[in-house]
Structures are given as C-alpha cells and as structure tokens.
Amino acid sequence: MANFYTDTPQFRHYLSHPLMKRIVELKERNYADKDKFDYAPMDFEDAMDSYDKILEVVGEICGDIIEPNAEAVDLNGPTQDGHRVVFAPETQQNLDALNKAELMGMAFPRRYGGLNFPMVPYMISADIVSRADASFQNIWMLQDCGETIYEFGSEEQKDKYLTRVSKGATMSMDLTEPDAGSDLQAVMLKANYNAEEDQWYLNGVKRFITNGDADIHLVLARSEEGTKDARGLSMFIYDKEDGGVNVRRIENKMGIKGAPTCELVYKNAKAELVGSTRMGLIKYVMSLMNGARLGIMAQSVGISEAACREAYEYALERRQFGKAIIEMPPVYEMLANMRAKADASRTLLYETCRFVDMYKSLEDISKERKLTPEERTEMKYYQRLADAFTPLGKGMTSEYANQNAYDSVQVHGGSGYMKDYKCERLYRDARITNIYEGTTQLQVVAAVRHVTTGTYLARIKEYEALAVSPELETLKKTLSEMTAMYEELVAKVVETKDDSYFDFNARRMVESAGHIVMGHLLLQDAHQSPELFRRSAEVYINYGQVEVLKNYNFISKSSVEDLGFYKPDLSE
Numbered sequence: 001m002a003n004f005y006t007d008t009p010q011f012r013h014y015l016s017h018p019l020m021k022r023i024v025e026l027k028e029r030n031y032a033d034k035d036k037f038d039y040a041p042m043d044f045e046d047a048m049d050s051y052d053k054i055l056e057v058v059g060e061i062c063g064d065i066i067e068p069n070a071e072a073v074d075l076n077g078p079t080q081d082g083h084r085v086v087f088a089p090e091t092q093q094n095l096d097a098l099n100k101a102e103l104m105g106m107a108f109p110r111r112y113g114g115l116n117f118p119m120v121p122y123m124i125s126a127d128i129v130s131r132a133d134a135s136f137q138n139i140w141m142l143q144d145c146g147e148t149i150y151e152f153g154s155e156e157q158k159d160k161y162l163t164r165v166s167k168g169a170t171m172s173m174d175l176t177e178p179d180a181g182s183d184l185q186a187v188m189l190k191a192n193y194n195a196e197e198d199q200w201y202l203n204g205v206k207r208f209i210t211n212g213d214a215d216i217h218l219v220l221a222r223s224e225e226g227t228k229d230a231r232g233l234s235m236f237i238y239d240k241e242d243g244g245v246n247v248r249r250i251e252n253k254m255g256i257k258g259a260p261t262c263e264l265v266y267k268n269a270k271a272e273l274v275g276s277t278r279m280g281l282i283k284y285v286m287s288l289m290n291g292a293r294l295g296i297m298a299q300s301v302g303i304s305e306a307a308c309r310e311a312y313e314y315a316l317e318r319r320q321f322g323k324a325i326i327e328m329p330p331v332y333e334m335l336a337n338m339r340a341k342a343d344a345s346r347t348l349l350y351e352t353c354r355f356v357d358m359y360k361s362l363e364d365i366s367k368e369r370k371l372t373p374e375e376r377t378e379m380k381y382y383q384r385l386a387d388a389f390t391p392l393g394k395g396m397t398s399e400y401a402n403q404n405a406y407d408s409v410q411v412h413g414g415s416g417y418m419k420d421y422k423c424e425r426l427y428r429d430a431r432i433t434n435i436y437e438g439t440t441q442l443q444v445v446a447a448v449r450h451v452t453t454g455t456y457l458a459r460i461k462e463y464e465a466l467a468v469s470p471e472l473e474t475l476k477k478t479l480s481e482m483t484a485m486y487e488e489l490v491a492k493v494v495e496t497k498d499d500s501y502f503d504f505n506a507r508r509m510v511e512s513a514g515h516i517v518m519g520h521l522l523l524q525d526a527h528q529s530p531e532l533f534r535r536s537a538e539v540y541i542n543y544g545q546v547e548v549l550k551n552y553n554f555i556s557k558s559s560v561e562d563l564g565f566y567k568p569d570l571s572e
Contacts (some may be wrong), residue, residue, distance in 0.1 A: 001060065001063065001064055001224050002057065002060075002061050002064060002067070002252055002396060003059040003063050004058075004059040004060055004062040004063045004067070004128045004132060005055045005058060005059025005060075005062075005124075005128055006056060006129055007059075008062075008128075008305070009532060010346060010532055010533075011055065011124050011127075011128075011217070012052070012058040013525065013528070013529050014120065014124070014346075014347075014350040015048065015051060015052070015120065015121065015124070016515070017120075017158075017350070017354065018050070018442075019354050019358070020043050020118075020120065020354075020517060020546040021359045021410050022358070023120065023354065023358060023361065024041075024044055024047045024048070024118060024129075025044065026357075026358070026361035026362060026365065027072060027116060027118045027357065027361050028040075028041060028047060028116070029365070031043060031047075031571045033110055033116070034305030038111070039110075039115075039119060040110060040116075046209060051117070051121040054115065054117075054121075054125075055104070055121060055124055055128070057101050057103070057126055058098075058103060058125045061094075061097050061098060061101060061103075062128050062129055062132035063132070064566035065093065065097050066094045066097075066129065066132035066133050066136055066456075067092060067131075067132035067133060068348045069080065069090035069091075069094060069133065069138070070113065070132065070133035070135075070258075070422075070425070071422075071425070072088065072090045073088050073090045073091050073094075073133060073136065073257070074089040074135070074136060074257050075114060075427050076089075076090070077250075077257040077258060077260075078170060078208055078250060078258070078259075079250075080247060080249065080250050080259040081253075081384060083246035083247050083427075084247060085212070085213035085247055085249075085260045085262065087260075088258060089145075091136060091137050091139065091258050091298055093377050094136050094140075095115040095139070095140070095168070095170075096103065097328070098140060099167075099168040100142075102166075103115075103125070103490065104140075104143055104166055104167070104168050104169075104452075105146065105162065105165050105166030105167075106122050106125065106143070106145060106402045107119070107144070107147065108146060108147075108150065108165070108166055108473070109150070112150075112158060112159070112163050112166055113162070113163050113166030113167060114166050115164070118357045119258055119294065119353040119354075119357045119360070119423050120227050120350055120353045120354060120357060121354050123295075123297075123298045123349060123350070123353050124267040124290060124350075126295055126298035126299065126302070127143050127301050127302045127305070127341040127346070127349070128302065129302065130298055130299040130301070130302025130303060131298075131302035131303070131305045131306045132302075133258060133259030134255075134256060134299050134426075134429040134430075135255070135256040135257055135259045135321050135429060136258050136259070137295075137298075137299050137302065138210050138211065138258075138259035138299075139170060139210075139211050139258070139259050141295045141298075141299070142170065142171045142172055142173070142210065142211050142214065143147060143165050143170075143171055144171075144292065144295055145172070145173050145216075145218050145288065145289050145291075145313035145534075146162050146165045146171060147160060147287075147288075148210060148218060148235070148274070148287055148288045148291070149161050149218070149237065149286060152235070152274050152275040152283075152284055152286070152287070153237070153274050153275070153562065155271060156515060157237065161216055161237065161239075162215065164215070165216065166534075167536050169214075169215040169216055170211055170214040170215050170216070171175065171211070171214050171215070171216045171217070171218070172209055172210060172211045172212055172213075172214035172217050172218070172234070173209075173210075173217070173218045173228065173288055173292070174206045174207065174209050174212070174217050174218065174219040174238070174264065175187070175206075175220045175285065176207050176208040176209065177189060177204070177205060177206055177207055177268060178205060178207050178349070178507075179193050179234070182438065182439065184196040184220065184228050184281055184286075185228075185230045185232075185233075185281065185282075186205060186228075187220050187221070187222060188222055189202060189203070189204030189205065189206060189219070189220070189221045189222065189234055189266060190202065190203045190204055190221065190341070191221035191222060191224055191234060191236060191271065193223070193488070194427075198366040199270060199403060200223075200236060200269045200270070200271045200272065200273055201269065201271065202219060202236060202244070202266040202268075202269040202270075202384025203223070203266050203267060203268060203269070204266050205248075205263065205264065205265055205266070206219070206263070206264040206266070207251075207264075208251065208261055208436075209261065209263070209264055209482055210259055210260075210261055210436075211259055211260060211262075212260060212261065212263075212264050213240070213247050213249060213260065213262060213361075214240065215239075215240050215241075216237065216238070216239060216240070216264060217237070217238040217239075217240070217245070218235060218236070218237060218274070218288065219236045219237070219266075219271060220233055220234075220235060220236075220240050220280050220281060220285055220475060221234060221235075221236055221271075221280070221380050222234075223273075223277050223278070223280075224277070224278060226326060230251070230282050231278055231280040231282070232278065232279040232342060233271075233278070233280040233282075233285075234273060234274075234276075234279065234422055234501025235243040235274040235275065235280040235284040235285065236271035236272060236273055236274060236275045236280075237272045237274060238266075238269055238270075238271045239270075241271075241443075241502070242269070242270040243269070244263065244267055244268055245264055245266050245267075245269045246262040246264070246267070247260070247262045247263070247264060247266050247514060248262075248264065248265050249263050250262055251263060252566075253432075254428050254431060254432070255399075255425070255427075255428030255430070255431055255432060256428075256432055257431050264470060269372060281408075289437060289438065290356075290386075290501075291442045292437045293354060293390050293391070293437050293438065293443075293461040294349075294352065294353065294356065294390065294394075295391075295392040296394055296397075296433055296436070296437050296563075297348075297349045297352065297393045297398075298349060298392055298399045299347045299401075299433060300345060300394075300398045300400065300401035300430075300433045301342065301345045301349050301402070303401040303405060303426055303429060303430045304338075304341060304342040304345055304346075304397070304401045304405075305336065305342050305346075305432065306422070306426055307342075307401075307405045307407070307408035307423065307426050307430070308335070308338045308339050308342050308408070310421070310422050310423045310426065311334075311335060311407065311408040311412070311423065312326070312335055312339075314411060314412050314415075314421075314423075315331055315332075315335060315411055318412075318413075324530075325411075327409055331341040331411060334407050334410065334411060335411070336535070336539045337407070337539060337543060338403075338404045338407050338408070338534070339536055339539070340522075340535075340536040340537075340539035340540035340543060341400040341404055341543075342398070342400070342404060343522060343525075343533060343536040343540070343541070344396075344518040344521070344522055344536070344540045345397040345400050345401070345518075347398065347518065347521040347522055347525055348397060348514075348517065348518050348521060349393060349397060350391045351389065351521055352386065352389040352390055352393045352457060354490065355382045355383075355386040355389055356382075356386045356390075358378070358379075358382035359382035359386055360571075362375055362378060362379035362382075363383075368387055384455060385455070385459065386387070387450070388450035388455040388456060388459075388463070389447075389517075390446065391438075391443040391444075391446035391447040392443070392447045392456075392510065392513065392514050392517070392521075394437070394438065395434070395440045395442050395443035395444060395447065395510070395514070396511070396514045397433075398433035398434035398440065399434055399440060401430045401433050401434075402430045402433065404430075404433055404445065405423070405426045405427040405429075405430035405431075406427065407424060408423040408427070409423050409424065409427050411423075418485065441507070443510075443570065444506050444507045444510050445506070445511045447513075447568060448502075448506040448509060448510055450513075451490055451506075451509045451510060452490075452494060456513040456516075456517065457486075457487065457513075458517055459508060459517065460486075460513075460517060461485055463517075463520035463521075463523075464476075464477075464479070464480065464483070464520070465526070466524060466527075468523060468524070468527045469527050469530070472523060472526060472534075472537070475519075475523055475526075475537060475538065475541050476523060478519075478541055478542075478545055479516060479519050479523065479541060481545075482512075482515065482516050482519070482544065482545055482548045483516055485512070485548050485552040486509075486512045486513060486516060486548060486552075487550045488552065488556075489505075489508070489509065489512065489555045490509055492555050492556065493505045493509060494524070496560055498560045500560075500563055501560045505554075505555055505558075507553060508551040508555060508558050509551075511547065511551065512547070512548045512551045512552075515543075515544030515545075515547050515548050516544065516548065518540065518544065519537075519540060519541045521543045522536055522537040522541070523537050523541070524538050525537065
C-alpha cells in the first residue's frame with residue numbers, strides 16, 4: 001500500500017528539528033489539555049508520536065485514494081447544477097475520506113473540535129496532499145481560512161464556524177473582483193448595515209473564487225460609503241445556509257481543475273462582521289493572505305516532489321541508444337537539479353513554518369496573559385523572520401515548482417506532451433502557483449524591504465555561525481563568497497538612490513538572498529542527515545552560486561542610464 005508520508009523520510013527529519021520542542025510546548029500551553037481531552041498529548045514525546053501517527057494516516061489516504069483519483073478529477077472536474085457546484089465524485093470521495101479520518105480543522109484548538117497542530121506538521125500534511133493532487137489541496141487547505149476567524153472573530157463566531165469546519169464544512173475566501181485583482185484596494189462589493197435588523201447585507205460580484213460554493217465564506221467588502229481605498233473595506237462571514245449568493249459560472253482553467261473557481265453574485269446576502277470595520281484589508285486580509293501563501297508554498301513543494309518522482313521513474317525505464325536515459329549526463333544533471341530544487345523548497349517551507357509557529361503561539365498566549373519581556377522580544381524576532389521568509393518562500397518555491405514541472409515534461413520528451421502521462425497535468429497545475437495569492441513580482445515587492453533593512457543578511461550571518469562537518473566546509477566557504485557578492489550588489493543598487501533602478505533590480509536582490517538562505521538550510525540538513533541531503537546540498541549550492549554570480553555581474557555592469565533600453569516608448 002502506498003504511503004506518501006512514510007516514503008519520504010525527509011518529513012521526520014523536519015519534525016525532529018530542535019526548535020520543535022519549544023514550538024510544541026507553546027502550542028500546547030505546557031500540555032494543559034491533557035486532562036480535558038483524551039487525545040491531547042501528555043508531553044513532547046507523546047505529541048510527536050501523535051503527529052507521526054496522524055501523518056501516516058494522511059499519507060495512506062493520499063497514496064491509496066487521492067492520488068489514484070487525481071486523473072479522473074482532472075478529466076471530469078466539478079459541474080454546475082443551476083446556481084450550485086457539484087464536485088466530481090472522486091473529489092467527494094477524497095473529502096469523505098479525510099473527514100472520516102477527522103482531518104479537518106487540524107490547526108484549530110481542541111475546544112473547537114480541532115487537533116491543535118502546529119504549522120510544521122499541518123504543512124507536512126498539505127505537502128503530502130499536494131503531491132497526490134494539487135487541485136484537491138485547494139479545497140481541503142481552505143480550512144485555513146478558519147484561522148482568521150480564530151484570530152479576529154468573536155467567541156460566538158469561533159464556536160459557530162470553527163466547530164463546523166472541524167466536522168467537515170468547507171471554506172472559501174472571496175477577495176477578487178472583475179476590476180480588483182492584485183489591487184484589492186479597488187474592491188467594490190457593497191456591505192450595507194440595517195440598524196433596525198442589526199444585520200449586514202452584501203451585494204456585488206466576486207471573481208476567481210476558489211471553492212466558490214463553499215459552506216462558509218470570508219468576504220472582503222466595502223462597508224464605508226464614498227470610499228475608494230483600503231480604509232473603507234471590512235471583513236465578513238457569509239454562511240451558505242442563509243442563501244443570497246449564486247454561482248454565475250465555473251471558470252474554465254488551464255489546471256487545478258478539481259477545485260471549482262467561481263464567479264459569484266451576491267444579492268442581499270446576510271453576513272456577519274469580523275472584528276472591526278475598516279480593518280478588512282489593512283489587517284485581516286494581510287493575515288489571511290500570509291496563511292494562504294504558506295499553503296501555496298506547501299502546494300508548490302508537493303508539485304515539485306511529484307514532478308521529480310515522475311521524471312526519475314520514467315528516466316529509469318526509458319531506453320534510447322541502447323541504455324536507460326538516466327545514464328546520460330544531460331538527463332541525470334536535470335534530475336539532480338530537480339531533486340535539489342525540491343529539497344531546497346521543502347527546507348525553506350519548514351523553516352518559515354517554524355518562524356510562524358513561534359510568533360503565532362506567543363501572540364496567542366499574549367491574549368491570555370501578559371508576556372514576559374523575554375517572550376515579547378522572542379515574539380518580535382520570529383515575527384520579523386516570518387514576515388521576511390513568507391514572501392521569499394512563496395516566490396522561490398512556486399518558481400521552482402514551475403521549473404520542475406517543465407523539466408519533468410522535458411525528461412519525458414514527446415510522451416510528456418501527451419495526457420497519458422502525469423507530468424502533463426503537473427505542468428498545468430504548477431502554473432498557477434506563482435500567480436495566485438500574489439504573483440512572484442508582488443512577493444518581491446513584499447520581500448525586498450527585508451533586503452534593505454538587513455533581515456536576510458542578519459539571518460544569513462546566524463547560519464554562518466553554525467557548525468558543519470569537515471567535509472561540508474568547502475560548501476560553507478562557497479556560501480560565504482556568495483554572501484559577499486550579495487552584500488556588494490545590494491550596496492551598488494542602494495547607493496544609486498534611484499527608485500526605478502531599485503525596483504528594476506529588486507528581483508535580482510531577493511533571489512540572491514533566497515539562494516543563499518536555501519543553501520545554508522540545505523547545508524545544515526546535510527550536516528544533520530547527510531544520507532538524505534548531502535547530494536542536494538552540493539548540487540543546489542553549485543546552482544545557487546551561478547545564479548548569484550549572474551545577478552552580481554548584471555548589476556555590476558548596469559547603470560541607471562541602461563533603464564532607457566528597457567522602458568517602453570509610449571510617445572508613438
């Protein structure tokens with residue numbers, strides 16, 4: 001029987017990270033639930049055993065049900081019955097299997113029916129599900145919208161909605177509109193308050209809404225009449241049981257076909273305000289989006305992993321010129337780079353998750369009691385790192401998912417262009433990862449301030465201070481040389497004091513930081529588990545060195561005046 005957890009020993013490596021003990025203690029409030037819930041852990045070892053057992057269940061469901069269903073889901077997809085969405089039978093089977101295993105609301109506190117998982121094991125499950133079927137991950141992972149209700153909703157809303165999600169209710173986040181894509185300040189769906197009824201009503205259209213016919217929706221709407229910017233936007237909960245929202249159409253997509261992406265019409269739909277008015281985009285959506293970006297990192301890693309495995313298996317079997325193509329240098333170089341990018345993506349994902357776990361747990365505790373000065377300092381430290389690593393991670397891992405899917409098709413040759421092979425679907429599914437929840441270009445905008453403020457460099461210096469085994473010292477030296485180039489190229493851009501030149505080179509600066517960070521993370525992985533990571537560390541750091549050098553050379557040889565060759569001539 002296939003198991004997508006146990007066949008990937010890297011997962012247990014990341015679960016055993018030294019910081020996990022602190023994370024679990026904070027998440028479990030020193031195991032305060034052990035006397036309230038019979039499934040709550042007694043201590044750290046008990047918690048880790050629980051994660052391991054539950055992830056085995058996830059891995060088994062993915063290997064035996066979700067992955068075998070993926071082809072049919074892609075072919076059949078959801079259908080529309082009037083104004084409602086009907087999942088493909090196989091998608092429903094997937095949902096039923098995970099619900100039966102009580103794997104909804106995994107990260108919610110136990111008092112709402114959840115498993116109280118930290119982000120690390122939760123994202124391992126998302127990684128596994130994405131490898132099985134990236135489109136199904138979009139449906140299942142939207143349970144994470146509940147985190148926004150948990151963070152900002154009333155106690156009544158938490159009891160009402162989080163408990164339902166834990167029992168299998170699906171969720172969506174309704175942000176995008178026909179005239180408001182990445183620019184969410186332009187959202188115009190109206191929210192009107194009826195004082196007599198003490199009731200909010202929503203009217204308007206939403207577009208590109210993943211799982212748009214979900215049971216529970218988080219909706220960004222304009223509550224302040226006469227406004228046109230972020231200050232007029234609020235967050236609302238819409239309950240499908242109340243009616244008032246119809247699916248106008250299921251949008252016909254390139255990939256991720258199992259997850260219905262819908263155009264929705266709101267007509268006097270009853271809704272509940274989340275938190276305070278005017279904070280919808282400024283505060284609540286930012287939190288929602290950061291959680292979604294972690295999910296897409298996991299989705300990207302899952303796709304990268306699937307693409308690697310498909311390419312490797314095909315290369316073993318396919319013979320040309322009297323031998324398996326895996327023996328040919330152009331092919332095995334491609335396969336080695338794919339594996340290195342997948343491993344680099346995964347290590348960045350779980351480093352980011354650890355940062356999020358630390359600051360979110362401390363932030364949650366601060367609502368229960370006053371943090372000590374040391375705890376407050378610790379929270380701010382990890383929050384800064386999470387803010388820096390989330391856009392970096394989303395940008396890098398989604399680009400690598402696309403590259404690995406591309407290379408998987410290439411390894412398959414002409415066969416990869418045919419729907420007979422899984423890599424064709426992976427190629428289509430991967431393409432959205434570096435577009436939704438903020439394109440790579442927007443991730444660069446979010447990440448680049450951490451270049452100029454020194455967040456990445458400070459963290460890189462912390463990595464440099466860590467010991468490695470003697471056989472890895474050469475790689476560590478290479479990373480130090482890359483860091484010196486990075487510092488120099490950043491200084492060259494900053495000293496021009498030209499905003500356009502800075503924006504023009506923002507991607508090169510962020511990517512260079514990413515290569516060094518991912519190189520250091522893989523180096524530490526190789527130090528701790530050489531049998532799992534040594535090859536990928538060698539390959540990735542060699543690859544990253546070339547990429548940083550390329551960026552260094554480009555910036556060293558360019559000037560502000562060169563922008564004129566790139567700018568369009570709008571006078572014609």
